[in-house]
Amino acid sequence: MLKGKQLAESGERNANYIRTSRVFLDNDDWGLVRHFGQRDVRELTTRDW
Numbered sequence: 001m002l003k004g005k006q007l008a009e010s011g012e013r014n015a016n017y018i019r020t021s022r023v024f025l026d027n028d029d030w031g032l033v034r035h036f037g038q039r040d041v042r043e044l045t046t047r048d049w
Helices: 002-010 017-026 032-036
Strands: none
Touching (some): 002 017
């Protein structure tokens, strides 16, 4: 998230980039953290999706 914030501040990403990313990560009903929070992201496969 820190790198994304830096990219948004430098103009390399849209200003809404961080807000949108947080919604996808932290949404209580369908967020990625809810589903995969206990797993190492390096272990996720296409089948997990």
